[in-house]
Amino acid sequence: MALLEVRDLTVSFHRRGEPVFTAVDGVSFEVEPGQTVGLVGESGCGKSVTSLAIMGLLPKRGAKVSGSVTFEGTELLRLSDRDMRDRRGRDLGMVFQDPLSSLNPVISIGLQVTEVLERHRGMPRKQAMAEATDLLNKVGIPDPTRRLSEYPHQLSGGMRQRALIAMALACRPRLLIADEPTTALDVTIQAQILALLKELVRDTGTALIMITHDLGVVAGLCDQVNVLYGGRIVERAQRHELFVEPRHPYTHGLLASIPRLDAARGQKLVPIPGSVADNIPWDHACAFAPRCANALDVCRGQTPAEEWHEGRLLRCHNPVEPAADAAAKEDLRV
Amino acid sequence: MTGTKKQRIDALAESTVDKPEDSGVSLAASAWRRLRRNPAFLVGAVITVLFVAVALISPWLAPHDPAARDLADQVVKARNEIPPAQPGHPLGGDPQGRDFLSRLLVGSQQTLMVGVFATLIGLAGGLVLGTLAGALGGWVDSVVMRAVDVMLSVPSLLLAVSISALFARPSQFTVIIAVAIVQIPIFARLLRGSMLAQRGSDHVLAARSLGVRPGAIVFRHMLPNSLGPVIVQATLVLATSIIDAAALSFLGLGNPDDSVPEWGQMLGGSQQVIDSHPALSFWPAGCIIVVALGFTLIGESLRDALDPKNRR
Ligand SMILES: Nc1ncnc2c1ncn2[C@@H]1O[C@H](COP(=O)(O)OP(=O)(O)OP(=O)(O)O)[C@@H](O)[C@H]1O
Ligand code: SF4
Ligand SMILES: [Mg+2]
Numbered sequence: 001m002a003l004l005e006v007r008d009l010t011v012s013f014h015r016r017g018e019p020v021f022t023a024v025d026g027v028s029f030e031v032e033p034g035q036t037v038g039l040v041g042e043s044g045c046g047k048s049v050t051s052l053a054i055m056g057l058l059p060k061r062g063a064k065v066s067g068s069v070t071f072e073g074t075e076l077l078r079l080s081d082r083d084m085r086d087r088r089g090r091d092l093g094m095v096f097q098d099p100l101s102s103l104n105p106v107i108s109i110g111l112q113v114t115e116v117l118e119r120h121r122g123m124p125r126k127q128a129m130a131e132a133t134d135l136l137n138k139v140g141i142p143d144p145t146r147r148l149s150e151y152p153h154q155l156s157g158g159m160r161q162r163a164l165i166a167m168a169l170a171c172r173p174r175l176l177i178a179d180e181p182t183t184a185l186d187v188t189i190q191a192q193i194l195a196l197l198k199e200l201v202r203d204t205g206t207a208l209i210m211i212t213h214d215l216g217v218v219a220g221l222c223d224q225v226n227v228l229y230g231g232r233i234v235e236r237a238q239r240h241e242l243f244v245e246p247r248h249p250y251t252h253g254l255l256a257s258i259p260r261l262d263a264a265r266g267q268k269l270v271p272i273p274g275s276v277a278d279n280i281p282w283d284h285a286c287a288f289a290p291r292c293a294n295a296l297d298v299c300r301g302q303t304p305a306e307e308w309h310e311g312r313l314l315r316c317h318n319p320v321e322p323a324a325d326a327a328a329k330e331d332l333r334v
Numbered sequence: 335m336t337g338t339k340k341q342r343i344d345a346l347a348e349s350t351v352d353k354p355e356d357s358g359v360s361l362a363a364s365a366w367r368r369l370r371r372n373p374a375f376l377v378g379a380v381i382t383v384l385f386v387a388v389a390l391i392s393p394w395l396a397p398h399d400p401a402a403r404d405l406a407d408q409v410v411k412a413r414n415e416i417p418p419a420q421p422g423h424p425l426g427g428d429p430q431g432r433d434f435l436s437r438l439l440v441g442s443q444q445t446l447m448v449g450v451f452a453t454l455i456g457l458a459g460g461l462v463l464g465t466l467a468g469a470l471g472g473w474v475d476s477v478v479m480r481a482v483d484v485m486l487s488v489p490s491l492l493l494a495v496s497i498s499a500l501f502a503r504p505s506q507f508t509v510i511i512a513v514a515i516v517q518i519p520i521f522a523r524l525l526r527g528s529m530l531a532q533r534g535s536d537h538v539l540a541a542r543s544l545g546v547r548p549g550a551i552v553f554r555h556m557l558p559n560s561l562g563p564v565i566v567q568a569t570l571v572l573a574t575s576i577i578d579a580a581a582l583s584f585l586g587l588g589n590p591d592d593s594v595p596e597w598g599q600m601l602g603g604s605q606q607v608i609d610s611h612p613a614l615s616f617w618p619a620g621c622i623i624v625v626a627l628g629f630t631l632i633g634e635s636l637r638d639a640l641d642p643k644n645r646r
Contacts, residue, residue, distance in 0.1 A: 055543055059534075089545035096543075101536035106558045115554075116544045167544060 001073060002030040003207050004054070004175055008067035011049050015062055023049040025231035025282060026067070031175065036201060036208040038218040038239075040254070041228035042275075047211045050228075051177045054209075055094055056084040071175070090120040093168030097180040099160035103152035109136075110148030113167050120171045135166040140196060158189035165196065172204060179211045194220060215254055219243060227251045230279050230287035237312035247309060247319040249294045286317065294318045340486055343520060346563040346637065347527025365639040372638070378631025385625045389442040396436035397422065401593040406431035416611055428614065429603060430592075437595035438617055444589075444596035445622065448510055449576035455514035456575070457568055460521020467522065468529025469552045479526065482519040490516045494578045498587040506589040506596075513578045517571050524567050528560040562640045569633035573626040580622045597622050 011024040024046040031037050039047050052058045053065050056076060069076040071091065076084065088094075096102045104112060113135060114128035123131060129148065136144035139162040152160055161181060168176060178197060182190035198221055201208045210221055218225050218239065225242045227235040227250065235248035246252040253272035274291040281287065282303055289299040296318050304315045369375045388395065398404055405417035405427035417427030425434040467478040485493065498504060498512035529552075532538055541555045580598030582588050588599050597618040604614035 057539060057542055085545045085547065087545070088543055094540075094543040096536060096540055098536055102540040104537045104541065104555050104559070106561070107554065115541075115546060115550070119545055119547070119550075164540070 003033045003035075003072060004031040004209075005070045006030070006050075006054065006067070007070075009050065009053060009069060010066045011046070011053050011058065012064045013062055014064060023231055024053065027228070027231070027233055028067075029226050029233065029236065031207045031209060033174065034201070034205045034207055035224065036210060036222045038222035038225040039209060039211045039228060040213065040215060040218055040225055042213055045228045046231040047213075047228060048179055051094065051179050051209065051211055054177065055088060055092060057088075057094075086120075089116050089168075089173070090171045091173050091175065093171075093173040093176045095161070095164055095168050095176065095178045095181045098184045099157060099164050100152060100184075102164055103160055105152055108149055108151055109155065109163050113148070113163065113170065116167050116170045131170075132166075135170055136163065139163070139166045139169075139200070140192075141166075156189075157185050158192060161185060161189075161193055162196065165193075165200070169200060169204065169206065173206060175207045175209070176201065177209045177211065180213070182217065183212075183214075197221070215243075227254070230282060232282060232287070232315065233306070233313065234288070234315045235313065241312060245322045247312065247314055247322070248316050249292045249318075249320055250288050252320045253291075253293075286315075294320065339520075340483075340523065343523045343567070344527050346567060347524050347560075348531055365636075368639045369635060372635045374631045375635035375639075378628045378635065381624060381628030382632060385442060385621075385628065386446065388439060389446050392439040392443060396433075396439045398433035398436040400432060400436040400440045400595050402433075403431040404433060414607060414610055416607060416614070425613070425617065428600070429607060434614065434617070437600060438597075438621065441595035441597045441600055441618065442621065442625075444506065444594060445576055445580060445598070445625070448506060448513070448579040448596070449572050451510045452513035452575040452579060453517060453568055453572045455510065456517025456571065457521050457564070459514070459518040460523075461525055461564075463518065464522035464525025464527075465529060465552065465557065468526040468533070469548075469556070475526070478522060482522050482526075485516075485519040486523070490574065491578055491581055494582060495585065495587065498582055504587050504590060506594075509579050509582050509588050512582060512587075513575050516578065517575060520567065520571060521564070524563060525560060528563060529556055532556045532559060566633055566637045566640060569629055569636060573629035573633065576626050576629070577622060580618075 007028050009024055009027045010022065012020050012022040014020050027046070027050055029037065039050065041047055049058070054069050054076070056079070058065060065077060067077070071087070076087070079087070103109075110129060110132055113132040114123075114125060117123045117128040117131055118125065121128075132148055133144045136147060141147050141159055141162050147155065147159070147163075155163065161184075165181075176197075181197065182193050185193060194217060197208065197210075200206065208221075210217065212218060222239050224236065224238055226233050227242075227248060229250050235242070235246070235251045237247075242251065243255065246255050250272065272291050278290040279287045280290060280300075284301060284303060286292070286295070286299045286304050289295045292299065294316075298317050302317070304317045306313055306315050308314075309319065405423065408417040408427065409415060409429065409431045416429055417423065417431060419426045423433050423435065425438065428434050428437060463478050463482075467475040494512045494516045497515055498508050501508040501512075533556075538551060538555055541551055546555070579588075580596075580601065583596055583598030584602040584605075586602060588596065592599055592603065600618040601615060601622075604611065604618070608615045
């Protein structure tokens with residue numbers, strides 16, 4: 001049985017005075033224990049909303065969630081608030097994009113780390129402090145005893161993210177969701193944090209959902225990759241297959257300008273003409289059609305269905321032919 | 335100071351959700367650094383320290399008993415004669431023949447005390463209501479905020495006068511209560527705004543992702559972040575409380591027993607003789623204005639110092 005099974009997850013926002021907006025539209029995927037799964041796509045494609053829906057963190061008012069999210073056989077979407085709260089931080093952990101604003105500025109690091117330990121593992125303060133020192137050590141924060149008494153602004157960006165990772169992993173959750181955990185960090189730090197995450201999930205056997213718009217991150221970390229466009233999965237493949245032979249025109253476009261870890265900070269992928277703003281609704285077309293080089297007439301008249309092609313999931317009327325990518329293969333081998 | 339009272343409170347509430355930059359110094363330290371360089375703050379601090387010090391030692395500072403009618407023989411009601419300045423009585427006597435300087439000095443105690451207590455009670459009430467409204471939302475929020483809006487739309491002094499008129503027997507206590515009630519909506523609105531702004535903030539989301547319970551979210555992760563704006567507002571409210579309380583006493587809605595001096599009440603007592611003896615009105619009025627100015631200067635400079643936009 002899969003650790004996490006997301007079936008037909010749909011999230012729409014209903015705000016007064018605004019048209020209903022479907023941010024996530026029938027997304028299904030699975031995460032096996034210990035597996036690292038990537039969720040990739042441009043800004044606004046619904047990556048964060050998907051992860052917040054899994055964690056049960058979307059606002060009650062205004063956000064409508066349907067479908068199913070089962071974790072070890074338990075349907076999370078039907079859990080009571082209290083039961084879901086007991087699972088967050090214990091069974092499922094999450095790391096966010098901006099480490100500074102994710103920490104409470106007026107509480108010491110020590111109190112923030114021990115809070116989780118007291119909450120879920122019932123540790124008395126003293127024991128929790130010792131454990132927190134241990135945890136900071138594990139995530140590579142030097143001089144942890146001193147750091148525990150410091151406040152978020154006294155730590156560097158990388159150290160803050162390490163502290164947040166320590167908090168998310170404090171109760172040894174079986175699933176960690178990392179939502180662009182390196183986007184707000186300097187390039188050199190990004191590589192360190194990714195290496196740390198890789199090491200931690202390997203050592204603890206924690207499954208990881210890695211959310212990113214950066215295929216470079218996926219390349220070094222993920223077993224399987226889901227490519228999201230306009231709230232739907234357009235391609236899913238094992239990492240190797242995806243990089244060697246991207247079949248969906250969108251994935252292909254993303255890979256065409258594969259970013260490297262040494263690229264400038266904040267570099268955004270603009271490999272494809274146009275932007276998400278050009279999306280057309282999925283209802284009777286392919287949302288990617290206005291930007292797609294492979295687009296056919298049918299793409300504007302009929303929604304492409306999810307189909308299996310040689311062990312991968314594709315949502316496209318006219319996928320890129322594998323042969324067309326011989327050059328890209330060469331690139332990757334270098 | 336621009337915008338309506340409501341807008342100013344809301345702007346202050348917004349400032350809770352600022353993202354501290356990595357400047358290497360603590361927020362408090364960087365705020366203090368800017369405060370120290372601000373002349374307005376220094377003036378306000380000197381005034382405040384001076385008045386508080388005087389209030390504390392006034393019983394020993396006062397040359398005479400403020401209740402004793404030492405100069406009663408010099409008072410001639412019919413001819414509007416009031417004891418003038420003379421050796422031992424540098425400011426002369428009041429219309430009852432009591433030493434005016436002693437009353438002025440000792441009067442600072444009552445005035446400051448009323449202001450402080452009214453502010454604290456108003457703060458406590460506003461803290462509870464605003465936190466409940468912001469944290470619970472829904473109908474609690476609607477009910478509290480409608481009441482707050484109504485109260486804020488009435489000029490504060492008018493409201494204070496109406497409230498104290500409800501009490502059968504006016505006293506120092508009723509003055510404190512009336513002024514405190516007027517301050518409650520200010521703090522309620524501030525806290526509620528601050529709670530709402532933080533409800534969607536990253537650090538609250540991160541705490542929720544760790545399974546932190548709602549109570550701990552409010553008390554550990556939200557309220558402490560509202561502290562800065564609350565301190566600023568409390569300092570400013572202290573100034574208006576002092577003025578409002580003095581106004582109530584002046585209007586005869588304060589303590590009827592004038593053996594314990596208080597500036598507003600002294601001002602009221604000097605009112606009939608303001609043409610012939612303006613100094614008797616000038617001193618208490620001046621003291622009220624200056625001490626209120628002191629708190630306002632401190633409050634305004636604290637606001638600037640804590641404003642994330644000014645951080646360096
Ligand atoms: N609370 C909300 N109310 C209304 N719309 C929302 C809300 N949260 C997200 N959205 C919308 O849902 C869409 C998907 O947002 P999401 O945050 O999941 O994007 P993302 O893929 O994480 O992008 P990014 O890379 O910028 O983080 C966006 O268009 C966003 O405007
Ligand atoms: S369905 Fe058509 S428009 Fe959409 S990605 Fe495939 S080829 Fe392009
Ligand atoms: Mg996001």
